[in-house]
Amino acid sequence: MKKIIIAGAGGMLGEAFYNEFKNDYNLTCTDIDVNESWLIYNDFRNFESYKELCYKVNPDILIHLGAHTDLEFCEVNREEAYNTNTISVENATLISNELDIPLVYVSTAGIFDGKKDSYDDWDKPNPLCVYARTKYLGEEYVVKNCRRYFVFRAGWMMGGHKKDKKFIYKIINQIKAGAKELHVVDDKNGTPTYTVDFARNVKHLINKDLFGVYNLVCGGLTSRFEVAAEILRILNLDSKIKLQKVNSEHFAKEYFVERPKSERLVNKKLDLRGLNIMRDWKEALVEYLSDVNLNE
Ligand SMILES: NC(=O)c1ccc[n+]([C@@H]2O[C@H](COP(=O)([O-])OP(=O)(O)OC[C@H]3O[C@@H](n4cnc5c(N)ncnc54)[C@H](OP(=O)(O)O)[C@@H]3O)[C@@H](O)[C@H]2O)c1
Known part of the structure; x- marks a missing residue:
């Protein structure tokens, strides 16, 4: 069995990666929040300890997953954001080059500014906030310095239930x-990305030598408002709960960081290569909500 390290695997995406990869690979999953029996402690900001772990495990692939994903936290804790989202990615790049393994x-x-309606793999990023900048700087460093890499760009993440800190669970x-x-905004557009599909599509590509940058989101271009309406429809609550359209100003205090008007991605490169196995977001949402427990 090939060995993989998944660094920062304690969150919503990490859970999906663990489930998708655990039967076919020998996994070492790390986080600073050891919230599962299959996680061990490692802080990827610390180059020496990250490197020591990687040398000890000697993996065939390094998956660098974790980050600070809260935009407001990143905006007010800038050093922490750069350390976690950028410096750690430089660490991962240096280590994977030393071990001569793909990252x-x-x-x-x-990372896009939202001025266009949707973005393909080759559009030029222009990050608007600290979180986006830290992620884009990580991306740039990988592309410029890593010998063999996959950069996968996700959209509005959904998955993980109790680990889901994002829009679906806010609703x-x-x-x-x-x-x-x-109250749901009707001025923000995007593409939902089911963690289960994302992990599956990464696994589909990971052993092919088609290194590069890929958009990786579910099919279908949508908006926050349409996603909320779909949640109510799937849960049979559309006649019981009223959806009120508001604009982003309504949440300006709570979500004070500037967000792009559109974060819609299209998986153009994967489509052209015939490697896009992401489902439509509505189909994925039905699966995700099929085991939601509203009484918990
Ligand atoms: N969530 C989204 O909507 C979204 C969208 C696009 C891309 N992404 C990207 O997808 C990746 C996975 O995000 P996610 O949604 O799974 O986020 P998540 O649920 O917040 O999980 C991230 C995990 O990384 C851990 N982590 C933070 N600092 C670390 C460190 N120094 N060393 C080791 N682990 C550390 C976090 O621990 P703590 O909880 O203790 O901080 C957390 O368990 C990230 O790179 C993110 O930028 C996410």
């Missing part, structure tokens, strides 16, 4: 709390 790095649709948690009306 997998996960970037984000948020689900309001429903659980008994909300009869939901």
Whole structure:
């Protein structure tokens, strides 16, 4: 069995990677938040300890997954954001070059400025906030310096239930709390990305030598408002809960960081190579919500 290190695997995407890869690879999964029995502690900001772990395991592939993903946290804790989202990626690049193994790095649709309606793999990023800049600098470093790499850009992540800190569970948690009306922005567009599909498509590519930068999101271009409406429809709550359209100003205090109007990605490169196995976001959302527990 080939060996893989998944660094920063304690979050929503890490769980999907663990489940997708565990039967076919010998995995070493790390995080600073050791919240599962299959995780061990390692802080990837620390070059020496990251390198020591990698030399000890001697993996065939290094997947550098973790990051600080809270935009407001990154904006006010800049050094922490650069250390976690950029410096650690430089560490991963140096280590994978030393071990002569491929590096997998996960970037984000948020690196674009949202002036276009959608972005393909070759569009030019222009990050608007600290989080986006730290992620893009990581991407740039990998592309310029890593001998063999995959950079996969994800969109609006959904998956992991209790680990889901993002939009789907912000809606689900309001429903659980008994909300009869939901305020949802109608001025933000994007492409949902189911963690399960994302991990599956990464596995589909990882042993092919087709290194490079790839957009990797579910099919279908949508908006926050449409996603919220779809959640209510799938859960049969559309006649019981009212959706109220608002614009981003409504949440300006809570979400004070500038977000692009559009974070829509299209997997053009994967399509051209015939390697896009991502499902449509609505189909993925049905699967994700099939085991949601609203009474928990
Ligand atoms: N979530 C999204 O919507 C989204 C969209 C596009 C791209 N991405 C990218 O996808 C990747 C996975 O994100 P996710 O959604 O799974 O985020 P997540 O749920 O927040 O998980 C990230 C994990 O990384 C860990 N981590 C943070 N600093 C670390 C360090 N120094 N050493 C080791 N582990 C560390 C975190 O621990 P703590 O919880 O203790 O901080 C957390 O367990 C990230 O690179 C992210 O930028 C995410």
